[in-house]
Amino acid sequence: MQYLVFVIADEHDSTSVDRRPAISEFNRRLMSEGYWVFAGGLASAETSTVVDNRDGQPVLTDGPFVESKEYLDGIWIWNAPDLDVALRLAAEASQICDRQIEVRPFATP
């Protein structure tokens, strides 16, 4: 079962500590234990562009599709046998990243 793991940043997050070494260490563990599929941090939400070509007239909008205090900071894709395993990993990830984490399963056909 694959889970998309959202790392959510918000205004309250502290940014003073460099968390990258701990995250790299966590990623290595995810790989060695067989959970890791993909991971990527995202540039800030202002760098985002929304494209809407549903009418055949591409419209570009500067910024993310929802304006909110929270924004997506990065994603993981994990392979986990069930939600409890994914949630336990997410609890660790939340502490390591000092961020809220959303866990969502990929739809199965």
Next chain:
Amino acid sequence: MTEVGIEEAVDRAHRDEWARIVASLVRRFGDLDLAEEAAAEAFATAVERWPDDGIPPNPGAWLTTTATRKAIDRIRRETKRYDKHREARLVYGTVDAAPVGVIEDDRLRLIFICCHPALRMEARVALTLRMVGGLTMPEIARAFLVPDATMGQRITRAKAKIAAARIPYRMPEAEDLPARISGVLTVLYLIFNEGYLATGTATAPVRAELTTEAIRLTRMLHALVPEDGEATGLLALMLLIDARRPARLSAAGELVALDAQDRRLWNDALIAEGQDLVRERLAAVAAGARPGRYQILAAINAVHTSAHTFRATDWSQILALYDQLARIDRSPIVALNRAIASAEVDGAAAGLAELERLASTLDGYHAFHAARAELLRRLGRTEQARTAYDRAIQLTENPAEAAALSGRRDRLIGPPEGEDR
């Protein structure tokens, strides 16, 4: 066998076996919907067949076998959902012959899936009543005063999440257990409280079927984890509160406060059972265990139920227990109850002073105004008491409580104005 005899046998089997049958089907087929539908069909078949064939010697086994066949029939009919290989494995796989201990463990797992922390609290409550308690959708909807469709959606969404997110059908890991049990206890206590002081005007003030169901489920949990102090505490708490139910409603349908209850109506058997459980926990605490909130609340209720009159209540012990509770639960509700107990120990003026400190946090809570009205009345501040009763009546959602408060307000004697302020 008479119709009544059959009906009773089916009811009893439903009460005793529903959760176990559903749990064993969930374990075997891994599908909540299928398990529930097949179990329901098995009971429907029992209603058709038992009048002619007689009640089987082991109704539980008969129902389990029938439900398993129904589930397999369903899978055969809906082969689109399952490939042939899976069907073959299920149909010809090992027949369910698990020993009793494992079966009970199965039921506990079912409680844990229904109370999974990844589900919304109201979904956990609904799902527990449906899957573990075997209540019908309209029964649950009526209990929580929401339309059938709303309750149906909650249950459907919760089941969909269990399937799609793959919430596992297994006991949580040992380290997760204390936290998960506390979530289960919260759900059971919510069910009990909704029965004990039902909200809304369209319902009976006390819903015995809900308190009874909550007690039955908590008994089940306690039997499964007898060493868990809080499960024991919650069961004791429910028994000691429910023991007072016969005295809680007047003939006129008003809620009767503790000080005015006819204690001869209390259920002695439930009190004895609840107090035994409290004593068991007191012994464990004396041996070094740390009591949680349900155990302390149960101990408070044990003190209440061991007094033959309201005046004879050991209020200083109750006050000490509230102090203990306040150390682990800083909620203003606990502070409110402590203030009420302190009024009995140190006098109404002291209790009121303690109460007034909660005014800003509890202004929207009917029980705060009811307690305040009561103390103001005792101090002879009649007009202020009247205002406080009015506020409490306006805020309560329980019609019997509103009636009781109106009664107390209308019995206030005293000059409408000019009293000491």
